[in-house]
Amino acid sequence: MDERDREKIYSNRVRAGKRTYFFDVKATRANDYYLTITESRRHPQGEGFTYEKHKIFLYKEDFDKFIEALQETVEHVKTELMPEVDFTQLAQRERSEQDDFASELKWE
Numbered sequence: 001m002d003e004r005d006r007e008k009i010y011s012n013r014v015r016a017g018k019r020t021y022f023f024d025v026k027a028t029r030a031n032d033y034y035l036t037i038t039e040s041r042r043h044p045q046g047e048g049f050t051y052e053k054h055k056i057f058l059y060k061e062d063f064d065k066f067i068e069a070l071q072e073t074v075e076h077v078k079t080e081l082m083p084e085v086d087f088t089q090l091a092q093r094e095r096s097e098q099d100d101f102a103s104e105l106k107w108e
């Protein structure tokens with residue numbers, strides 16, 4: 001097992017259209033843990049695709065501050081900037097589209 005495999009402890013993937021978000025917990029050599037958040041965007045190129053990636057490193061001492069700021073910011077957008085949008089309906093539609101796509105792949 002190489003060093004990259006050994007340091008990844010947990011991974012969670014969120015698909016969102018042409019974007020995918022990866023939440024990975026990794027370990028340092030001193031057995032400390034941190035989180036990497038990666039946004040991967042797919043772009044067509046020729047007959048295939050290329051992927052553009054952006055990564056954030058989040059250390060344990062910042063977890064609570066980060067989550068609090070993220071929740072406050074999302075809540076501000078939902079209540080102050082876009083109160084007319086039903087975000088639960090958007091999430092349901094996204095899941096339905098992903099399920100439809102997965103069903104099409106099974107039949108081909």
